[in-house]
Amino acid sequence: MEAVTDEGPRLTRKGRATRQRIVEAAAQLMFERGVAGTSTEDVRAAAGVSSSQLYHYFASKQHLVRAVIAHQTEAVLAAQEPQLSRLDCMGALEAWRDLVVALQTQRGCEGGCPLGSLAAELSEIDPDARQELVAGFARWEAAIRDGLTAMQRRGELSARADPGLLALQTLTAVQGGLLLSQVRRDVDPVRAGLDMALSHIRTFLI
Amino acid sequence: MEAVTDEGPRLTRKGRATRQRIVEAAAQLMFERGVAGTSTEDVRAAAGVSSSQLYHYFASKQHLVRAVIAHQTEAVLAAQEPQLSRLDCMGALEAWRDLVVALQTQRGCEGGCPLGSLAAELSEIDPDARQELVAGFARWEAAIRDGLTAMQRRGELSARADPGLLALQTLTAVQGGLLLSQVRRDVDPVRAGLDMALSHIRTFLI
Numbered sequence: 577m578e579a580v581t582d583e584g585p586r587l588t589r590k591g592r593a594t595r596q597r598i599v600e601a602a603a604q605l606m607f608e609r610g611v612a613g614t615s616t617e618d619v620r621a622a623a624g625v626s627s628s629q630l631y632h633y634f635a636s637k638q639h640l641v642r643a644v645i646a647h648q649t650e651a652v653l654a655a656q657e658p659q660l661s662r663l664d665c666m667g668a669l670e671a672w673r674d675l676v677v678a679l680q681t682q683r684g685c686e687g688g689c690p691l692g693s694l695a696a697e698l699s700e701i702d703p704d705a706r707q708e709l710v711a712g713f714a715r716w717e718a719a720i721r722d723g724l725t726a727m728q729r730r731g732e733l734s735a736r737a738d739p740g741l742l743a744l745q746t747l748t749a750v751q752g753g754l755l756l757s758q759v760r761r762d763v764d765p766v767r768a769g770l771d772m773a774l775s776h777i778r779t780f781l782i
Numbered sequence: 783m784e785a786v787t788d789e790g791p792r793l794t795r796k797g798r799a800t801r802q803r804i805v806e807a808a809a810q811l812m813f814e815r816g817v818a819g820t821s822t823e824d825v826r827a828a829a830g831v832s833s834s835q836l837y838h839y840f841a842s843k844q845h846l847v848r849a850v851i852a853h854q855t856e857a858v859l860a861a862q863e864p865q866l867s868r869l870d871c872m873g874a875l876e877a878w879r880d881l882v883v884a885l886q887t888q889r890g891c892e893g894g895c896p897l898g899s900l901a902a903e904l905s906e907i908d909p910d911a912r913q914e915l916v917a918g919f920a921r922w923e924a925a926i927r928d929g930l931t932a933m934q935r936r937g938e939l940s941a942r943a944d945p946g947l948l949a950l951q952t953l954t955a956v957q958g959g960l961l962l963s964q965v966r967r968d969v970d971p972v973r974a975g976l977d978m979a980l981s982h983i984r985t986f987l988i
Contacts, residue, residue, distance in 0.1 A: 610903060612818030687906060695965045696902030700893060701815060709965050741974055744962075748975030749951070752958030756950075759901045759915050768947055769954030772982050779985060 595633045595643075598623045603644045603651070607687050611641055611697050641698070641705055648690040649712035653719065655679060660716075663723025665732065666778065673770040676750065680763050688758030691716075692751050717743045724777070737780035746773040801839045801849075804829045809850045809857070813893050817847055817903050847904070847911055854896040855918035859925065861885060866922075869929025871938065875983065879976040882956065886969050894964030897922075898957050923949045930983070943986035952979040 587595060601623035605614040616637050620630045634640040653660060659672035687693065691712050698705040721743035727733040753769030793801060807829035811820040822843050826836045840846040859866060865878035893899065897918050904911040927949035933939040959975030 609907060610818065612816065612903075613907060688902060692961060693902050695961060696894065696899050697816060697818075699964050701819060706965060713962060713965060744971060744974045745955075745978040748958035748962055748971055749954050749978070750958065751961050752954035752956065752975070755898060755901060755957050755961065756919060756954055758905050759912060759919060765950060765954055768950045769958070772951040772955070772979065775985070776978050776982055779981070 591633075594625060594629060598625060598630060598633055598640070599643045599647045602640050603647050603690070606641075606644055607648075607690055607693070611644075611694070616640065638702065638704070641694075641702065642708055645691075645694055645705060645708045645712060648694065649708075649715065652689065652691050652712075653715060656719075660719045661723075663720055664726035664730075666774070666781070668723065669774050669777065673767070673774060676770060677763050677767045680754070680757055680766055685757045685761045685763060685766075689751060689754040692754055693758075696755075713747065717747050720746050732782060733777075734780045734782055737777075742773075742777055742780070745776065746770075749773040797839075800831060800835060804831060804836060804839055804846070805849045805853045808846050809853050809896070812847075812850055813854075813896055813899070817850075817900065822846065844908065844910070847900075847908065848914055851897075851900055851911060851914045851918060854900065855914075855921065858895065858897050858918075859921060862925075866925045867929075869926055870932035870936075872980070872984065872987070874929065875980050879973070879980060882976060883969050883973045886960070886963055886972055891963045891967045891969060891972075895957060895960040898960055899964075902961075919953065923953050926952050938988060939983075940986045940988055943983075948979075948983055948986070951982065952976075955979040 598619060602614065602619045605618055605622055616630060616634075619640065620627055623630070634643065656672065656675060659668060659675050663669050663672055691709060694705070695709045695713075698709065717740075721739045724733060724737070724739035724742050728735070728737060728739055733739070749769035749772055750766070753766030756765035756769075757763055804825060808820065808825045811824055811828055822836060822840075825846065826833055829836070840849065862878065862881060865874060865881050869875050869878055897915060900911070901915045901919075904915065923946075927945045930939060930943070930945035930948050934941070934943060934945055939945070955975035955978055956972070959972030962971035962975075963969055
């Protein structure tokens with residue numbers, strides 16, 4: 577029962593709420609200070625739980641980090657909805673670009689991409705975390721690819737276009753744009769990166 | 783005398799060599815394990831110096847981190863030479879893309895971009911480091927822009943093209959590509975990102 581091992585014991589409603597509170601506190605702290613800068617004691621205090629409660633749900637910081645990756649994957653994808661699930665015309669792609677840029681503007685470009693930041697910090701030191709991040713990025717990429725595939729099926733995108741490659745290229749522009757926007761505290765890089773990706777997609781329009 | 787404050791005391795030749803050995807050891811460890819995962823004691827041991835020697839050159843870990851950023855900026859730019867300084871035709875841009883991809887292939891995509899990784903880890907927790915990283919990325923971007931500006935002056939790139947914007951867009955593709963290649967341990971993302979950037983530049987060729 578792999579799923580039960582990963583999720584911990586089957587939880588009561590109250591248990592699920594407590595676990596969720598811990599994960600949300602951990603995700604917020606790790607977004608602000610990084611994983612290394614967040615101790616389980618910080619998380620315990622922020623979530624308002626006891627040490628024994630924390631360890632009941634998460635046997636180690638590494639388990640907690642995995643739950644944070646799962647949580648941030650859902651949060652990052654959800655923050656891009658409803659646009660992300662229907663990127664099947666240029667107008668939708670433009671609306672999605674505007675949404676991504678607006679989210680960064682709201683945050684003053686602080687924190688960068690929650691998944692990208694975790695990836696940069698954890699890829700070399702936590703192979704399990706790296707694998708979970710691969711899966712998270714794959715879902716993001718798949719959502720973009722699905723929209724482009726729908727455009728191609730409707731005959732709006734050339735048969736020469738490779739929706740999988742275009743989706744990967746778009747995600748590189750998003751990730752690099754978010755990182756440079758974070759460093760510069762300026763939305764220009766993420767907007768510029770997305771503009772390039774959309775211009776590139778436009779070259780395949782029929 | 784700001785420069786002296788930043789550089790520490792004026793050094794003898796032997797002093798400069800010791801300082802350099804410390805910075806190189808710190809850069810390597812921080813590349814492998816992150817800044818948070820690298821203690822000054824780790825650096826001291828790897829560089830083969832005493833504590834008092836380390837503190838003679840670097841009053842704190844933060845000072846050492848700033849020296850590592852300066853070192854990695856030079857190293858990242860140097861690793862892209864001679865291509866980076868003459869990106870003034872499509873052939874040169876293609877050769878540069880191949881060099882960036884080859885460097886990642888050699889490393890098995892481990893570590894990602896030394897500057898990008900430092901940026902992701904430090905942007906929220908060290909404002910001085912963030913500013914130094916902004917300056918490092920600006921040099922990289924300027925090198926790309928200068929090549930494109932030369933192309934435009936020679937009449938090979940349309941007057942409609944904005945070399946500054948194209949350089950920023952290219953750097954977003956590089957950074958996002960390097961991050962996704964690091965996570966996936968696969969050169970496809972960085973190659974795909976660079977291919978997109980070069981395709982986008984090609985749309986402005988005359």
